[in-house]
Amino acid sequence: MDTAVTLADLIAALGGDLLGAPETPIRRIAALESADAQSVAFLANVRYQSQLKTTQAACVIVAPALAEAAAQRQPGAAVIVTPDPYLYFARLTQWWARQVRPLPPARIHPSAVIADDAQLGQGVDVGPLAVIESGAVVGEGARIGAHCVIEARAHIGAGSRLAPRVTVGFDCHIGAHCILHSGVVIGADGFGFALSQGRWEKIEQLGAVRIGDHVEIGANSCIDRGALGDTILEEGVKLDNLVQIGHNVHVGAHTAMAGCAGVAGSARIGAHCTVGGGAIVLGHLSLADHVHVSAATVVTRTITKPGQYSGVFPFDDNASWEKNAATLRQLHAMRDRLRALERKE
Amino acid sequence: MDTAVTLADLIAALGGDLLGAPETPIRRIAALESADAQSVAFLANVRYQSQLKTTQAACVIVAPALAEAAAQRQPGAAVIVTPDPYLYFARLTQWWARQVRPLPPARIHPSAVIADDAQLGQGVDVGPLAVIESGAVVGEGARIGAHCVIEARAHIGAGSRLAPRVTVGFDCHIGAHCILHSGVVIGADGFGFALSQGRWEKIEQLGAVRIGDHVEIGANSCIDRGALGDTILEEGVKLDNLVQIGHNVHVGAHTAMAGCAGVAGSARIGAHCTVGGGAIVLGHLSLADHVHVSAATVVTRTITKPGQYSGVFPFDDNASWEKNAATLRQLHAMRDRLRALERKE
């Protein structure tokens, strides 16, 4: 990511008030502590204000309240002042990525296998050895990576980007401006069986998956198709890697889930929720909007109020853990013994 | 899944006693609460009997005990009476899937790379860009999806279906009528190393994987090959997505595991067990037949008796959890203090 721009270029592209020399050259974005004299860095959290004194950054992005402190850190130090430095940083990374990794021109690679009746919009890019089946629709400017499989009648929205090796199952619908990373599987069968005399009889999964706009799904995550109705991810949902979404789950808009989280079938997650890494939501539960589930927590009943919820066994050195964990098996009995003592008072 | 059949068609295909007009048109299968006047729905659990009063379903599938209540829900309402409505529903979905998604005729896609000495049975379907290596055997009527890799000498049983992008490692054996979903990896190396002076020396995994008939494995799940002997999944095993089965594990017949479950090396799981989502079974343990492990439970010792086993930290609002979790580190000490008080009585 070595490139050379000036602070003037940044301001022209992203706005913000510049204190300092516009011609200052910038070659990289960096964290405050690892920044060098050709870096731009940001300070979003007042807690790290002390790093201003030691950073070598050529320019620091700060909120108005810290502008003075940032400017005084050393003679001639540049500052970009903006109401939300972290958001500015995010947009800076986007702009930067366009400079250092300009998209190659769209092409349909000749090795791709594309059905005659698949519909590809203008400017669609199809990578080597991708497969696009009958009746699939790929919207304008979408990019289908190498080795992707877009099954029959699936729909990929305009401007979406599928990394290499993504599977989108038949009849599934991906919105516009989505990003699906490598290994994502959209529309595998949900896990549904009827038990009959000790054997599992398959319930064919007749629904599909519908994903809204601006959704991002991490590597090797799975979104199963619905049993009867559809599995739904609303607009702006962000899922990390290795996340499992069961059949008929509904995830509300702008909800984010960290790596290895799992949501069992027919659960309904509200909008603007966060689910920590490795957390599990059991089937058929509901989570209200603005519910935040801590990492590795297992949600075993419906949550109707916004807030932060947790449930993790505190780790300890092994010997201490063993003693406490063993005692845990007597906890209910301990409560009874405590009561008995209290009654004797 | 919009199609049009009559109740007479259903009864002809699946049996059951029909109360009502055979010519009633049916366009979809639905849940009781979302059914409309062209839907068939089912009621398998007496708990939901009250939904009979409000459902709009044209026809409801019920057990004999509920036949009368179902028939009286509205004038002219149709009912299918059958001993096991959920099983009937499962078979209905299977029949329905065949109507709405008839299998295309089998073909060997010209882009597939198939070794000269691979053996393909009658009616085998091979999708675009699949790879079938030397000495592999694919049984009659099996369907190998796009981008699958069947390595040397692997065996795929008759009638099995591999979704796009499944890897079956060399020498591994998949039974008949299995379903492997996208991203499944059968026969990667088990995790075996000998520690020598702080470095890990690889133990080559010389076994393979053997999978019985009627096994289904969910998207992105992994079944490792054995170190010396084989990793074995018996007949009728059902695994959900993102499940990890370590080397030399033995899973008994008709056992089912939900998403993100993991079984460490050399564990032996009985028949007719269920393992909940995110649960973990440690290595070298045994679980008896008919053991049921709750979601997210960590099985740390052998289980010799059938039954339901659980071990999850109860989640709570974050503040309450923090207080209780912190106190947990003192639990053993609390027990001692409780004893001390009891002795003083």
Place this chain on the structure above:
Amino acid sequence: MDTAVTLADLIAALGGDLLGAPETPIRRIAALESADAQSVAFLANVRYQSQLKTTQAACVIVAPALAEAAAQRQPGAAVIVTPDPYLYFARLTQWWARQVRPLPPARIHPSAVIADDAQLGQGVDVGPLAVIESGAVVGEGARIGAHCVIEARAHIGAGSRLAPRVTVGFDCHIGAHCILHSGVVIGADGFGFALSQGRWEKIEQLGAVRIGDHVEIGANSCIDRGALGDTILEEGVKLDNLVQIGHNVHVGAHTAMAGCAGVAGSARIGAHCTVGGGAIVLGHLSLADHVHVSAATVVTRTITKPGQYSGVFPFDDNASWEKNAATLRQLHAMRDRLRALERKE
């Protein structure tokens, strides 16, 4: 793995002192308890010494202290004496694998799609339908499996082996003699977003992934690229299947992680650590060298001392668990009640 060698062949290849007839034929490696008269087995743990009496193995590999006991188990029984039998066993499996699965000669499969300016070293093998993009470098003797995607400017070290269907993202660097199993995704975007008015603004991930020599990564595991700097796995790291490594994580040399483990962004794991299956390390934490995290433990704060750490709710039969888990919600209150009683003494 049926082949026929003699003990003399083993000794010639691997060393060790042989007690017994060099011409003894060996057809397989086996565990002591399942060994037959044409098997070689090993005994690494004195605890299993009693199995010497019953094993049918033609030859047993033991440490000097057990040589006599092993030789006396039956008349004419062979023994290989070596200081570290488990290490000898590991090397034996490696040697054995070379006998029974000799590598086919390297070839560039004509169906692979290789950019004109990709650099392939001597003896590189490229499987069917692999994709190697512009500027990628593949070192001498490396083997790229079927359906792998090596993105632009990625580097694969000499002698590394990629199983079928591995993705290595642009600019990522894999060391020499690494093994990446099927479904591995190196260099997907890290999970980084800035929250702005209820929406997630993407932080482009401008770093890459750097992996040292002799690293092995299990099936369907994911190593995300860094946000600004790189995600780093040092030499000799071993990861099992379905492991998630977040952006900017640093894993020290010779650390091993079992299946389904997850490490959140910017965590720093020391060298010579082990992380058990399903364990989670939260973001931005540090683990010292030689820290061992038990399976399914959630590490929620930095660990500065070597040792074993655990935190798992002990499982129980469901009824007992329910009682104890419910009481857990009152634990802090119980502590207060206990204190109150103590004060009254």
